[in-house]
Amino acid sequence: xxxxxxxxxxxxxxxxxxxxxxxxxxxxxxxxxxxxxxxxxxxxxxxxxxxxxxxxxxxxxxxxxxxxxxxxxxxxxxxxxxxxxxxxxxxxxxxxxxxxxxxxxxxxxxxxxxxxxxxxxxxxxxxxxxxxxxxxxxxxxxxxxxxxxxxxxxxxxxxxxxxxxxxxxxxxxxxxxxxxxxxxxxxxxxxxxxxxxxxxxxxxxxxxxxxxxxxxxxxxxxxxxxxxxxxxxxxxxxxxxxxxxxxxxxxxxxxxxxxxxxxxxxxxxxxxxxxxxxxxxxxxxxxxxxxxxxxxxxxxxxxxxxxxxxxxxxxxxxxxxxxxxxxxxxxxxxxxxxxxxxxxxxxxxxxxxxxxxxxxxxxxxxxxxxxxxxxxxxxxxxxxxxxxxxxxxxxxxxxxxxxxxxxxxxxxxxxxxxxx
Amino acid sequence: xxxxxxxxxxxxxxxxxxxxxxxxxxxxxxxxxxxxxxxxxxxxxxxxxxxxxxxxxxxxxxxxxxxxxxxxxxxxxxxxxxxxxxxxxxxxxxxxxxxxxxxxxxxxxxxxxxxxxxxxxxxxxxxxxxxxxxxxxxxxxxxxxxxxxxxxxxxxxxxxxxxxxxxxxxxxxxxxxxxxxxxxxxxxxxxxxxxxxxxxxxxxxxxxxxxxxxxxxxxxxxxxxxxxxxxxxxxxxxxxxxxxxxxxxxxxxxxxxxxxxxxxxxxxxxxxxxxxxxxxxxxxxxxxxxxxxxxxxxxxxxxxxxxxxxxxxxxxxxxxxxxxxxxxxxxxxxxxxxxxxxxxxxxxxxxxxxxxxxxxxxxxxxxxxxxxxxxxxxxxxxxxxxxxxxxxxxxxxxxxx
Numbered sequence: 075x076x077x078x079x080x081x082x083x084x085x086x087x088x089x090x091x092x093x094x095x096x097x098x099x100x101x102x103x104x105x106x107x108x109x110x111x112x113x114x115x116x117x118x119x120x121x122x123x124x125x126x127x128x129x130x131x132x133x134x135x136x137x138x139x140x141x142x143x144x145x146x147x148x149x150x151x152x153x154x155x156x157x158x159x160x161x162x163x164x165x166x167x168x169x170x171x172x173x174x175x176x177x178x179x180x181x182x183x184x185x186x187x188x189x190x191x192x193x194x195x196x197x198x199x200x201x202x203x204x205x206x207x208x209x210x211x212x213x214x215x216x217x218x219x220x221x222x223x224x225x226x227x228x229x230x231x232x233x234x235x236x237x238x239x240x241x242x243x244x245x246x247x248x249x250x251x252x253x254x255x256x257x258x259x260x261x262x263x264x265x266x267x268x269x270x271x272x273x274x275x276x277x278x279x280x281x282x283x284x285x286x287x288x289x290x291x292x293x294x295x296x297x298x299x300x301x302x303x304x305x306x307x308x309x310x311x312x313x314x315x316x317x318x319x320x321x322x323x324x325x326x327x328x329x330x331x332x333x334x335x336x337x338x339x340x341x342x343x344x345x346x347x348x349x350x351x352x353x354x355x356x357x358x359x360x361x362x363x364x365x366x367x368x369x370x371x372x373x374x375x376x377x378x379x380x381x382x383x384x385x386x387x388x389x390x391x392x393x394x395x396x397x398x399x400x401x402x403x404x405x406x407x408x409x410x411x412x413x414x415x416x417x418x419x420x421x422x423x424x425x426x427x428x429x430x431x432x433x434x435x436x437x438x439x440x441x442x443x444x445x446x447x448x449x450x451x452x453x454x455x456x457x458x459x460x461x462x463x464x465x466x467x468x469x470x471x472x473x474x475x476x477x478x479x480x481x482x483x484x485x486x487x488x489x490x491x492x493x494x
Numbered sequence: 495x496x497x498x499x500x501x502x503x504x505x506x507x508x509x510x511x512x513x514x515x516x517x518x519x520x521x522x523x524x525x526x527x528x529x530x531x532x533x534x535x536x537x538x539x540x541x542x543x544x545x546x547x548x549x550x551x552x553x554x555x556x557x558x559x560x561x562x563x564x565x566x567x568x569x570x571x572x573x574x575x576x577x578x579x580x581x582x583x584x585x586x587x588x589x590x591x592x593x594x595x596x597x598x599x600x601x602x603x604x605x606x607x608x609x610x611x612x613x614x615x616x617x618x619x620x621x622x623x624x625x626x627x628x629x630x631x632x633x634x635x636x637x638x639x640x641x642x643x644x645x646x647x648x649x650x651x652x653x654x655x656x657x658x659x660x661x662x663x664x665x666x667x668x669x670x671x672x673x674x675x676x677x678x679x680x681x682x683x684x685x686x687x688x689x690x691x692x693x694x695x696x697x698x699x700x701x702x703x704x705x706x707x708x709x710x711x712x713x714x715x716x717x718x719x720x721x722x723x724x725x726x727x728x729x730x731x732x733x734x735x736x737x738x739x740x741x742x743x744x745x746x747x748x749x750x751x752x753x754x755x756x757x758x759x760x761x762x763x764x765x766x767x768x769x770x771x772x773x774x775x776x777x778x779x780x781x782x783x784x785x786x787x788x789x790x791x792x793x794x795x796x797x798x799x800x801x802x803x804x805x806x807x808x809x810x811x812x813x814x815x816x817x818x819x820x821x822x823x824x825x826x827x828x829x830x831x832x833x834x835x836x837x838x839x840x841x842x843x844x845x846x847x848x849x850x851x852x853x854x855x856x857x858x859x860x861x862x863x864x865x866x867x868x869x870x871x872x873x874x875x876x877x878x879x880x881x882x883x884x885x886x887x888x889x890x891x892x893x894x895x
Contacts, residue, residue: 097815105819109826115838128839174692176863179835206688213691214862215835223689224630230686231637238679239645243652246672252656265652280606280640280647283632284615288589288597293620301621411518414818418526422533427831432533437593450592457620 077339081347082354089318089355098313099359103306104366110302111371128159129218132169132181137205139189145182145207145229157221166208173210179218181210182226192237193266240265291458303373304452305426307363308388308445312420314359315396316413318352320406326491327406345486352396356389376455380464384451387471391444394478395420401485425449447471501742505750509724510758523762527713528769535705535774549575550594551628552585557604561639565600565614568635575631589617595624598632606643607673642676649676692863703777706770707857708830711792711850713766714759716821718796721755722804723813729893730810748892752797759793781860784867788856791877795849798884805891829854849880 089095115127135146149160161178163169169181184207189195191205209226211219244262247253253261287293325331334344364381367373375381399416403409421427423436424445432440440446451467513519551569555562569577577598580588585597599615606612616632618625649672650665659665728734728751737747767785770776778785800817807813825831827841828850834842845851856873859865 092811094809094811094815097812097819102815102819102822105823106826109823112841113827113832113837115836115841129835170690170692176859204684206686209687209689211689211691214858215833217833218835223687226687227634231634231641234680234683234686235637235641235644238641238676238683239648241679242645242672242676243649245675246649246668247652247656249671250653250668252653280643281612281614281636283629283636284613285629286615286617287620288586288617293618293625297621407516408518411516411521415518415521415526419529422530427534434593436533437591453620 077343078347078350081334081339081344082350085318085321085348085351086354086358088321089314089351090358095314095317098310099317099355100362100366103310103363104370106306107299107303107363107367107371110306111299114299127156129157129180129215129221130161130178131158131222132161132163132172132178134163134166134169134181134183136166136186137184137188138186139193139195141189141192141233142184145184145226148225148229149182154225158225170210173212176212176214179212179215180222181208182222183208183210192233236269240269287457289454289457289459289463299371300373300456301453302428303367303371304449304456305421305424305428305445307360307367307452308392308424308448309417309421309426311356311359311388311392311444312395312417313413314356315352315392316399316409316416318348318355318393319396319400319413320409322348322352322400323403323406323409345491349393349397353389353393356392356396357386360385360389374456375452376458377460380451380455380459380461383461383468384448384455384464384471387468387475388444388448388451390475391447391471391478394475394482395444397482398478398485401482401489401491420445441470442474444471444474447474498746501746502750502753505742505747506754506757509751509754513754513758522713522717523758524765527709527762527766530713531706531709531766531769532773534709535702535770549624549627549631551575551577551631552588552594552597553577553579554582554585554597554599555579556582556602557600559604561606562600562604564639565635568638569631572631572634574627586617589619592619595622596628596632598628606640607646607669612640638680642673642680645676645679646670646672702774703861704833704858706766706774706776706778707854707861708825710763710766710770711828711830711853711857712821712825714762714793715796715825715850716817717762718755718759718793719800719803719817719821720814721752721797721800722807722817723810724751724755725801725804726807726810726813752801755800756793756797759796760790763789763793777861777864780864781866784856784860784865784870787867787874788853788860788870788877791874791881792849792853794881795853795877795884798881798888799849801892802884802888805888805893824848824850827851849877852876852880 089099131149133146133149135142137143146160148154149158161172163172163181166181166183169178169183172178173181185205187203188205188207191203207226207230209223211223213219240262243265244253244258247261248255248258285293322331325334331344335341364375364385368375395416396413399412400409403412420443423432423440424443425440426445426449447467447470451464451471454463454467514523553566553569555566566577566579569575578594582599585594585599588594589597596616596618599617601613601615604612604614614632614636616629618629646669650669653659653668654665659668734747738744742750767778771779803816803820804813807816827845828848829837829845830850834845834851834855837845852873856870859869859873863869
């Protein structure tokens, strides 16, 4: 075993002394994780979950009633916080032009008579015209425009619910004789005042929604970095293991492997040492990335015991794939190209770039990648999962490792890769 | 300076032939870009392999009451979500397998008209990007079904405030009438919101446009940066020095190499644009002149950056690693992977130091907003500026040995 470990540690040391290799092993995943943190606003302070902020929205309030003002006030309310940055405009045409010129995500144009169309005043009674709010959206900012639309829809939904409550309450009072027709306006005003004192959405009293994760716990706030960082860490793992494969082929072609074999070292020790070196390099890469992202970015990776089990399993499965791919090619150049392609394909199929709409067969295919099981395991741990929650992932990763190792060994034996 | 174009093109052709003699080059030139564009751009949506690209919400209807059915009916018209009704075990299995954004459980006891109110359970996987969309749909449906009940309750409370009911039966009868009235009003509620978009945009926005544009820029940019590896290879093997013994000038040799890479990038972009039009049904074909105005300077900026990078690095492996890393990071920060609109304001301004940002914004202006060559001309000029700066630095530092 001593010889095996000597070879393994020698390869580990060589890998981490190769400054060019370190670019993709450590610098690239760290740079991308840092970039993700920057673009998602994770490092911008305040709300540390990242996401949209300061969406420019233009408010044109042509209504002189309470509802127009209430809607305009929603965009500067504490509930909305820094999500939007309202900009006042005087004319609808100017607002539309600003949206069309891409200086705002959307414009909310509240027409004259909007309040009267919902709460007819005594003066307007009998001549109420329907009034529709216009939401001008910017097609170049679909996400921001969608957020503004949902804010306006939520407000209108609440207004509509209050209107219906008021109308039903008054109609029923009149129908049942509790209020005389001549007293409708004063009854409606009194009802409105009571609603204003207790303005909670009426539906909240009828139906409540309990939000839980698939493990039964309350869902954590969305954290863009926690969602994407494990994917980035695992994306470049395939580069590391196939780089190791390329080194192995280079040693064979350069004759250093043959020289090793004439020493009093068995072929099993040599190949075992090489494989162990590859595994240790992969293990160190993931461990360093986890440690660095914890220290530098404050990422929470979860239960340390779970990590102790999951990280070696991921490294082992990736090593198996590295050996398998190496066993099918002839030259270091071939495995380098194949490794880069595998890195990216495994990334997209295994979820390193996020969850995309994949058909069933590609989702199934993705299950052969260490990325899919590893990312799911890291996500479970990061969201408070325990050892038991990731056991299926660990078993799957070990199964991938077993199968890929077995096939690789058979292939190496067939090709006489390591012969005395 | 002798710039015999035949020699330049001969060198460019030689480099291209050498590059494409490797299967790996084909994989990175066209196969992986197409795979990524298709998958990330939602290419499987609507293909029959996957019926549509709406967010999948599974409903477990344990109540099986008319009110529960009302809730399902309220979810049906939501355009962003499609619902499947399954048993609880199957729903949980689907959620665990990440084949649904969320599960909505309507429990046996679901009755919004009950005095204690009704509760729904919304189950999602943590950090799932689609879950908030499903959640909003459920909230809207719950509002639709719950608001008449709440209105009827308020009506009862108003009546009771004036005069108490004789008994529970009278209260229930009053509630039932109010509920029926409220449900009618909800069904007949007038349209209060009109969503409009610029009349200059001749087509509906498609999210795949962003993805297709981002992937195009990413996959073209990384190989252009890899020109640095080409220079490292030539330096290591001394082939450039050998070529200097031929009747070709240094400028011809250098330009030949760069022209080959530049033309390859143009062909690659044309193929990806064609793929977007034919397979993904995107709007790339609307403004071909604008595309040319933007993409030619973008390719030039990539070539120039690759040349400059090549003068700083020492080995091919360094160059390859740096090209991939810089290409990916610049694509990410330039808005090629995630839309610029989600970036914090300061970051959004800062990333304009990158050519990828200007190229991506130009592509969105063309395909997302339907703008023409004049609109993307400023972007093209900035990209040419990047190309000039990178090339001058690269040329000043360039050594054949």
